[in-house]
Amino acid sequence: MKRLSALLLLLLLLSAYVFALPAAAAAEGTLSDGWMRWSLDDDGTLTVSGTGRMPDFQFDASSHPIGAWNDPAYKGLVKKVVISNGINYVSSFAFSGCTSLETLVLEDGVASVSWGAFQGCTALKDVSLGEGVVTIGYNVFDGCTSLEEITLPESVETVRPYAFNGCTSLKTVHVKSAGGAAAFYAPYLDISNNTVYSGTEDVETVILSGQAVATDYIKTNFPYTQSLQIEGEDCVVYKKTESVACTEHVYDNDCDEDCNVCGEKRSVQHVYDNDCDEDCNICGKRRTVQHVYGEWQADGDTHKRSCTVCGAETEPESHSYDANGVCTVCGAKKPAEIRKDVRDLGKYAVFAFAGVALVIFAALLVFLIIKANKVNGKNGR
Secondary structure, eight states: OHHHHHHHHHHHHHHHHHHHSOTTSSEEEEEGGGTEEEEEOTTSEEEEEESEEOOOOEEOTTSOEESGGGSHHHHTTOOEEEEOTTEEEEOTTTTTTOTTOOEEEEOTTOOEEOTTTTTTOTTOOEEEEOTTOOEEOTTTTTTOTTOOEEEEOTTOOEEOTTTTTTOTTOOEEEEOOTTHHHHHHTTTTTOSSSOTTTTOTTOOEEEEESOOOOHHHHHHHSOSSEEEEEOSSSEEEEEEOOGGGOSSOOOSSTTOOBOTTTOOBOOOOOOOSSTTOOBOTTTOOBOOOOOOBOOOEEETTEEEOBBTTTOOBOOOEEOOBOTTSBBTTTOOBOOOOOOHHHHHHHHHHHHHHHHHHHHHHHHHHHHHHHHHHHHHHHHHO
């Protein structure tokens, strides 16, 4: 009897355990009035299939999405998410807070991943983005602290700010954009500073397939003891190096402040011809200079000064005379003026001389005419 009671008790406990398990170890449902289906299998794989755009979710008072797999009974069971080809849009916060999610597969039909779709998926390590993804929205992978590597396919055109914010384990970013490094450099990341990868100071490698023109961008946004390496004909690999590996600093020239190996800064002295030289003779860096000018020197109706160092001259300026006819700037004396009566006398003298000359010329002309007539008269006889 005791054995039978013990057996019944054991069966009762087993039954209670079975019924206590989540009822949704395998579950399914529909979205968008049946146009989409979702299913969660016993292994924790959540598959979303159908066609079109995933609907946006409603949120509770704590701003948590509710409905479908976001039900607490299912959410903690999701270990893998597969978005099938027919789905072209992953809605905002669709899988946010799925803390057991480890693997994500977006098939080639997905074109856009919206704001915070996988935010806070702290266990997410393996992400496969299909070749159809064009846009990665704001905060899509924000706080995915287990993510170590990400590959952005050739189809990607835009990565919104904070897309990888707080991905503290991220080590490698592989960019395969059709625009390559050029796209990575500007519109690709859609940022003016490193807001896409903020909080990811431990990134060790950035691989850019395509044009190798993003060096400045990478050095600005991943400055932590890193160096640039080029591997292959059209592939840029930016790898982090250990600062202690730099036993001998390497600089481009005597004016280069940053070591090419470890990035350590040094103080430099630029080389100029003299105190008035604006451009460094080595690197061409321009500086603002102040010339040292001497005394004002008169030059005809103007005056100017010359730099005592380089000889540069100021623009000529007109004299400014005081009541005594002395320039108040350079001291030059105003040229003496000829009195008006003297000028008039000279003018009259010129006219008189011209008149006398005209009379003499007329008299000479009359004399010649008379003489000519006399000669003609004698010849006529």
